[in-house]
Amino acid sequence: MITPARLVLASGNAGKLREFAQLLGPLGCQVFPQSDFAVSEVEESGLTFVENALLKAREASRVSGLPALADDSGLEVDALEGAPGIYSARYAGEPKSDARNNAKLLEALAEVPEGARDARYWCVLVYLRHPEDPVPLIVQRSWEGQILAHRRGEGGFGYDPLFWLPDQGMSAAELSAAEKNRLSHRGRALQALVEPFRRVGGSL
Numbered sequence: 626m627i628t629p630a631r632l633v634l635a636s637g638n639a640g641k642l643r644e645f646a647q648l649l650g651p652l653g654c655q656v657f658p659q660s661d662f663a664v665s666e667v668e669e670s671g672l673t674f675v676e677n678a679l680l681k682a683r684e685a686s687r688v689s690g691l692p693a694l695a696d697d698s699g700l701e702v703d704a705l706e707g708a709p710g711i712y713s714a715r716y717a718g719e720p721k722s723d724a725r726n727n728a729k730l731l732e733a734l735a736e737v738p739e740g741a742r743d744a745r746y747w748c749v750l751v752y753l754r755h756p757e758d759p760v761p762l763i764v765q766r767s768w769e770g771q772i773l774a775h776r777r778g779e780g781g782f783g784y785d786p787l788f789w790l791p792d793q794g795m796s797a798a799e800l801s802a803a804e805k806n807r808l809s810h811r812g813r814a815l816q817a818l819v820e821p822f823r824r825v826g827g828s829l
């Protein structure tokens with residue numbers, strides 16, 4: 626059995642928090658959103674998802690006094706040479722807006738034909754036992770898809786209505802929450818992160 630652990634989720638994104646709650650709830654982890662501790666948003670000044678996730682986890686752990694789990698993620702589009710990448714959340718500028726980000730992505734790909742719209746989500750998870758933890762746990766996973774020409778579906782968050790999954794025959798926003806968690810970059814990264822603990826019956 627997994628010993629219940631307490632941890633702070635270093636994210637202000639409601640969509641991510643919802644997915645993490647679904648994934649971590651059954652593991653017996655007591656999960657607190659960083660808003661419970663008034664953690665303010667850190668500047669994501671890194672050049673990699675790893676650096677940004679570390680910055681977020683460190684700050685949340687420092688302020689809360691708890692172990693922290695952070696997620697830095699984004700969308701890599703081949704036809705845009707990897708953009709929006711680490712800038713996915715602020716692709717269309719501040720304040721962050723999924724609707725404006727999606728509109729900007731459609732515009733950027735307006736002339737790109739169906740066969741050349743490959744893309745993938747990346748998710749990097751960082752787990753710190755304390756703010757100065759010298760051995761962060763880091764897991765990264767991707768999720769392959771294609772960018773649609775029109776929105777489809779109402780579920781998920783972020784770029785999901787534009788993220789087409791050929792094997793599923795639907796967009797990420799048309800999947801059930803459970804199905805998205807089973808397949809997604811975030812869901813699979815989290816499974817990989819907790820797996821060793823599950824095996825030894827320990828806790829994060």
Ligand SMILES: O=c1nc[nH]c2c1ncn2[C@H]1C[C@H](O)[C@@H](COP(=O)(O)OP(=O)(O)OP(=O)(O)O)O1
Pocket residue numbers: 635636637638641669681696697698699700713714715726746781782783784785797809811
């Ligand atoms: O499963 C996903 N489904 C749709 N979109 C997604 C997903 N995963 C990441 N994304 C997009 C959303 C956002 O545009 C960016 C993450 O940016 P990222 O900085 O990691 O998150 P954020 O600023 O929204 O919240 P926070 O930093 O507080 O965790 O990638």
Ligand SMILES: [Mg+2]
Pocket residue numbers: 669714
């Ligand atoms: Mg962010």
